[in-house]
Structure formats: C-alpha cells, structure tokens
Amino acid sequence: MGAVILLPGVLRPEAADASRLEVAAPGTVRDVLAEVAERWPRLAKRLRDERGDLRRYVNLYVDGEECRRVKGLDTPVPDGAEIQIIPSVAGG
Amino acid sequence: MTRLVAIGTEKGLFLATHDGGGWDVSPLHFTVKSVYAVAIDTRGGTPRILVGASSAHWGPSVAISSDLGKTWEEPDDPAIVFPEDTGAALERVWQLAPGPADRPEIVYAGTEPSALFRSEDGGRSFSLVRGLWEHPHRPTWEPGGGGQAIHTILPDPRDDGRMVVAMSTGGVYRTADGGESWTPGNAGIKAVHVPDPFPEYGQCVHKVARDNVDPDRFYAQVHHGVYRSDDGAASWTSIAEPLPGDFGFPIVAHPSKPGTIYNFPMIADMDRYPADHRCRVYRSTDAGKSWEPLSEGLPAEPFYPSVLRDAMCVDAGEPAGVYFGSKSGEVFASLDEGDSWTRVAAHLPAVLCVRAAAI
Numbered sequence: 001m002g003a004v005i006l007l008p009g010v011l012r013p014e015a016a017d018a019s020r021l022e023v024a025a026p027g028t029v030r031d032v033l034a035e036v037a038e039r040w041p042r043l044a045k046r047l048r049d050e051r052g053d054l055r056r057y058v059n060l061y062v063d064g065e066e067c068r069r070v071k072g073l074d075t076p077v078p079d080g081a082e083i084q085i086i087p088s089v090a091g092g
Numbered sequence: 093m094t095r096l097v098a099i100g101t102e103k104g105l106f107l108a109t110h111d112g113g114g115w116d117v118s119p120l121h122f123t124v125k126s127v128y129a130v131a132i133d134t135r136g137g138t139p140r141i142l143v144g145a146s147s148a149h150w151g152p153s154v155a156i157s158s159d160l161g162k163t164w165e166e167p168d169d170p171a172i173v174f175p176e177d178t179g180a181a182l183e184r185v186w187q188l189a190p191g192p193a194d195r196p197e198i199v200y201a202g203t204e205p206s207a208l209f210r211s212e213d214g215g216r217s218f219s220l221v222r223g224l225w226e227h228p229h230r231p232t233w234e235p236g237g238g239g240q241a242i243h244t245i246l247p248d249p250r251d252d253g254r255m256v257v258a259m260s261t262g263g264v265y266r267t268a269d270g271g272e273s274w275t276p277g278n279a280g281i282k283a284v285h286v287p288d289p290f291p292e293y294g295q296c297v298h299k300v301a302r303d304n305v306d307p308d309r310f311y312a313q314v315h316h317g318v319y320r321s322d323d324g325a326a327s328w329t330s331i332a333e334p335l336p337g338d339f340g341f342p343i344v345a346h347p348s349k350p351g352t353i354y355n356f357p358m359i360a361d362m363d364r365y366p367a368d369h370r371c372r373v374y375r376s377t378d379a380g381k382s383w384e385p386l387s388e389g390l391p392a393e394p395f396y397p398s399v400l401r402d403a404m405c406v407d408a409g410e411p412a413g414v415y416f417g418s419k420s421g422e423v424f425a426s427l428d429e430g431d432s433w434t435r436v437a438a439h440l441p442a443v444l445c446v447r448a449a450a451i
Contacts, residue, residue, distance in 0.1 A: 046150035049181035050173045057149045087149045
C-alpha cells in the first residue's frame with residue numbers, strides 16, 4: 001500500500017539524494033505532503049510555504065494530472081500512484 | 093586590511109575581495125536565487141556572512157557562512173517563518189541587520205510582507221516582532237513597485253529598545269520600547285501618490301540611513317525627496333534642493349564622519365534615469381546643505397541603469413570604502429571615500445544589494 005514520488009535532480013539533496021520516495025497511500029496530496037514534512041522536512045519547505053500552500057512554481061502531478069487541475073491539495077492519491085514533482089518553466 | 097564586498101544579484105551572490113592589489117571576484121554562490129539581503133556581521137571574532145536568498149521555485153531561505161563563503165549553513169527548520177495565526181507566508185527577506193555591538197547573538201530581519209523579525213541566536217532562528225505586525229496601520233500599508241517590505245532596520249547603538257524601520261509604502265516607524273509599540277515618523281516628508289501631501293504615514297520611503305556619529309540624525313531617500321531628521325526620525329526637512337534630481341533609492345552615511353553622506357540621484361517621473369544620463373555618486377559633507385558630484389573613474393559614456401536601495405554601502409576601513417552596484421550588473425568601489433572609483437565587476441546579473449566590510 002503506497003505511492004511513489006519522483007524527484008527532480010535539483011531537489012534530491014533535500015531528501016538524502018533519493019530520486020524516488022515511497023509514501024503511504026491511498027490518501028490525498030495533502031496527506032502525502034504531511035508525510036513528506038514529517039520524514040524529509042527540508043524537502044517539504046521547498047514545496048510548501050508555512051501556510052501549507054504549494055509554492056507557485058511547484059507543479060505536482062498525480063498519475064500525469066497536475067493537482068491544481070484536479071482538487072489541489074485534496075486531489076486523491078490512489079494506491080500505486082506515481083507522483084511527479086516538476087518545476088515550472090518560467091523566468092529569464 | 094582586506095576589503096570584503098558581498099554582491100547580491102537577481103541570480104546569485106558574489107564575494108569580492110581586495111588585499112591591496114586588484115579585486116578578486118568569487119564564483120557564483122546561490123545559483124539562480126535572488127539575493128535581496130546580505131549582512132557582513134563583524135561583531136564576533138570571525139566575520140559571518142548572512143544571506144537572504146529566494147528561489148522562484150523553492151521559496152526563500154536564510155543561510156550563514158562563518159568561513160567567508162567556503163561553506164554555508166542552513167538549518168533544517170526555516171529561520172524565518174510567519175506564525176500560523178498570522179495567516180501570512182514569507183515572500184522574501186529584504187534586510188538582515190546586526191543588532192547591538194556587544195550582543196552578537198541579536199540579528200534583525202525585515203521581510204515581505206512587511207514585518208520585523210528578531211533573532212537571539214545569531215540569525216539561525218527568528219521570531220516575529222508582534223508589536224509592528226499588529227499595528228493598526230498595517231492593513232493600510234500598500235506595496236510599492238518592488239513589493240511591500242520592511243527594507244530598513246536601524247537599531248539605536250545606545251539602546252537596544254530603540255529602533256527605526258522603514259518601508260515602501262508605509263513610511264518610517266519608530267519604537268522606544270523594544271518593539272512593543274510603534275509610532276510613525278514621517279512629519280515633513282511629502283507624499284506624491286495620495287491626495288494629502290503630508291500624511292501621518294504612507295509615504296514611499298526608499299531608504300533611511302542613521303548618522304554613525306550622531307545617532308539622533310537620519311537621512312532619507314524618498315520617492316521624490318531627500319530629507320534629514322535631527323530629532324530621531326520624528327520630523328524631516330528637505331536636503332534635496334542642490335541635487336540634480338530628488339528621486340533615487342539608496343542613501344548611506346559615512347562610518348565615522350558626521351554629516352558625510354552619499355546617494356545616487358535620479359530624475360523621476362518623466363525621466364527615470366540618472367541625472368543627465370551620467371553615472372555619478374553625490375556626496376555631502378555638511379549633512380545635506382551642499383552636494384558634490386563624484387565621477388572620477390566612473391563610466392563617462394551615457395549611463396541609464398538604476399542603483400537600487402540596498403545596492404550602495406560603506407565599510408569602516410581607513411579611509412572608508414564606498415561601493416555601489418547597478419541593475420546593469422556593474423559594481424564600483426572607491427577606497428578613498430568617493431574621490432575616485434574603480435570597477436569591481438561587470439556583466440553580473442542585476443545587482444540588488446551590496447554590503448562591505450574591512451576585515
């Protein structure tokens with residue numbers, strides 16, 4: 001029972017250089033991020049601000065769907081889900 | 093004596109050093125992070141560099157180096173966090189300011205949204221100064237062009253309980269009780285963006301400097317105005333008239349000569365460039381009664397970039413060094429108090445802040 005988070009290279013130093021993190025599922029994106037905050041606090045603060053909001057240019061895909069287009073932090077994360085974290089392309 | 097210059101840019105930090113020969117500029121630190129705030133804290137035995145760096149993707153953070161940038165320390169728990177009951181989140185650190193000379197554990201931070209934080213462990217963790225956050229004026233503070241932030245923190249060297257802060261757009265505020273209560277200190281500063289030309293608060297103050305010899309004297313560069321206060325930042329009189337323009341961002345005070353100040357005047361609003369499109373620092377040695385342009389060694393060709401509010405500073409060397417950086421990524425230094433200048437670096441990202449120390 002669980003899901004896997006795939007991390008981009010730039011975030012791996014925040015999670016002991018892991019590229020894949022196994023987390024509990026089913027649940028929601030909010031639950032997953034709460035577990036991340038518990039186990040990898042440095043990574044969590046890169047993803048969320050102190051209100052718990054996902055940072056503006058952090059995109060979190062659950063099985064290929066960006067969570068903001070589903071239910072945001074309440075997006076369901078089914079058992080076996082693959083969660084990709086991909087930074088936006090923005091800026092100059 | 094080594095001069096150390098910390099250069100915060102839109103895309104990282106550079107450390108420049110001068111040991112008597114030329115300038116040596118370090119490789120980039122904090123790649124692609126905007127560095128709005130740097131402090132070089134010389135109160136302890138070893139200089140400490142504190143950096144407020146913001147990643148557009150991964151948020152803001154505060155990092156500290158105790159070995160002149162060889163290594164950086166960033167706690168697992170973020171140094172600056174808005175308490176849950178405020179409903180706010182840290183957007184950016186705009187200012188890191190060492191506290192009293194004899195208490196190196198005290199460091200202040202000014203943030204966006206406008207708030208003051210205080211650290212009692214050398215900048216590793218901070219707590220919100222509630223008195224300013226809960227000030228009844230706060231809902232009326234508006235963001236200026238750069239954002240709504242506390243960009244100036246000036247502790248009183250005589251009394252840890254007294255302090256002056258400033259923000260755009262809110263103005264100058266003062267406390268005499270360690271931050272419990274705050275009163276606006278804007279009398280005489282003209283506002284051009286609201287119907288009342290002399291409101292109690294709300295002025296667009298760009299930067300305030302405290303005279304390092306007479307702590308009750310202050311200098312302010314405002315959006316349309318340059319001012320001096322002789323009464324502890326309670327009231328202000330204009331010192332802009334001899335300048336070629338009353339707009340600009342930085343103003344700094346000499347480390348040991350009372351009444352000696354520097355700024356980089358610009359023309360606004362219809363011509364938002366340095367006056368006559370020339371790269372000139374202006375110096376006053378009489379607290380703003382008269383000003384002289386300084387340009388020896390500065391670019392002679394037309395010059396269009398701005399010098400932002402924290403992109404000018406002095407060090408406490410003998411003689412004092414004066415430094416500034418431009419939005420076009422050039423940094424200049426004068427090691428003779430402004431008489432002549434040399435270029436420290438060019439082709440950097442836009443310079444946001446410059447801090448220097450003689451170490």
